[in-house]
Amino acid sequence: MLGIYIHVPFCVKRCGYCAFCSSVASASEISRYSAALIRNIRAAGGRGLCADTVYFGGGTPSLLSGRDFSAILSALRESFDISPGAEITVEANPETVDFSKLAEYKSAGANRISFGVQSGIDKELSALGRVHDFKKAAEAVSAARSAGITNISCDLMLGIPRQTLPSLAESIDSVCSLGMTHLSAYMLKIEEGTAFDCPEVRALAPDDDTVADMYLYAVKALSERGFKQYEISNFSRPGFESRHNLKYWTGEPYLGFGPSAHSFFGGKRFFVPPDIKAFIESPLQETALEDASPDPLEEYILLGLRLSGGISLEKLSSLGGSKERFLKDAEPFVSAGMMKLSGDSAALTTKGFLVSNGVIFALIDSQSEI
Numbered sequence: 001m002l003g004i005y006i007h008v009p010f011c012v013k014r015c016g017y018c019a020f021c022s023s024v025a026s027a028s029e030i031s032r033y034s035a036a037l038i039r040n041i042r043a044a045g046g047r048g049l050c051a052d053t054v055y056f057g058g059g060t061p062s063l064l065s066g067r068d069f070s071a072i073l074s075a076l077r078e079s080f081d082i083s084p085g086a087e088i089t090v091e092a093n094p095e096t097v098d099f100s101k102l103a104e105y106k107s108a109g110a111n112r113i114s115f116g117v118q119s120g121i122d123k124e125l126s127a128l129g130r131v132h133d134f135k136k137a138a139e140a141v142s143a144a145r146s147a148g149i150t151n152i153s154c155d156l157m158l159g160i161p162r163q164t165l166p167s168l169a170e171s172i173d174s175v176c177s178l179g180m181t182h183l184s185a186y187m188l189k190i191e192e193g194t195a196f197d198c199p200e201v202r203a204l205a206p207d208d209d210t211v212a213d214m215y216l217y218a219v220k221a222l223s224e225r226g227f228k229q230y231e232i233s234n235f236s237r238p239g240f241e242s243r244h245n246l247k248y249w250t251g252e253p254y255l256g257f258g259p260s261a262h263s264f265f266g267g268k269r270f271f272v273p274p275d276i277k278a279f280i281e282s283p284l285q286e287t288a289l290e291d292a293s294p295d296p297l298e299e300y301i302l303l304g305l306r307l308s309g310g311i312s313l314e315k316l317s318s319l320g321g322s323k324e325r326f327l328k329d330a331e332p333f334v335s336a337g338m339m340k341l342s343g344d345s346a347a348l349t350t351k352g353f354l355v356s357n358g359v360i361f362a363l364i365d366s367q368s369e370i
């Protein structure tokens, strides 16, 4: 079934490390943006398409007023067949929500919230340029629960300037004390052109080996607290995996609305150019074709090996791949403890996740030579 992604490209302030499409905006600009979203949703709907996940991502979707959030969801329900048990997620910056806004989101239909907590240490939050402190994050999580949204995810960042293994351990303790159902742990990558892209910040960031140790520590510490890793960066209590994000890795279709949103529909990949002003002013969002016919075998290996469950070798064969060649190529990675083979499945180990790009591209290249 279809997933729907709604991009909200506004933030209270730009974080120093951020390379996403977002800007600081007034309340009236956000309302005009919401109207543009609704216009586009109505134009794309009416075809009897069924969706079972909706994801408001950003940017900071929690800058939407309860009224705008509710209007967007109503437009989605009028235009698409949104299943009664649909997972409806909203990403939130802890500083931008209170009980009454969260109660409005809940009454509009939100049943999952993903907080950008990032760290349990206030000095690290301020180094990242975040507007919240950990106390505020804890209050926001508690307010969400009081509002009836109990499926709660938190983001945690690894590799923050001046972060150490002991400070990460403290962060994991603090964040886990919030009682969430899901956690995403991302390694900070300093992107070209961001405020962090300077020698001073790079000098304060932990080196690659330390970040690798942090990742291995986080996987172990989260597992000991009952969080099962199901993807390179994602961990959940049993049954609380992100149903929407799983669509990206399992090749299910999704439609994206808003500048820089991506879609995978009818076997093609599309994106909306990252121009907020043009999106608000155009009658309909411009959509560019990213790939008219993505290679199903390549995509299956590329996306499937991000998952802890890995890929099925039978399915690889059914997509035109060579199981024998794959097993031969996987052998050195298995010997190095980066991959594991079990029955029909091949998957990366935690150690393999650390070097996933190299391993995955080597395996894809070799299949495409056949």
Ligand code: SF4
Binding pocket: 010, 011, 012, 013, 014, 015, 018, 019, 020, 022, 058, 059, 060, 093, 116
């Ligand atoms: S809140 Fe998120 S999207 Fe906004 S600037 Fe910070 S990292 Fe980027």
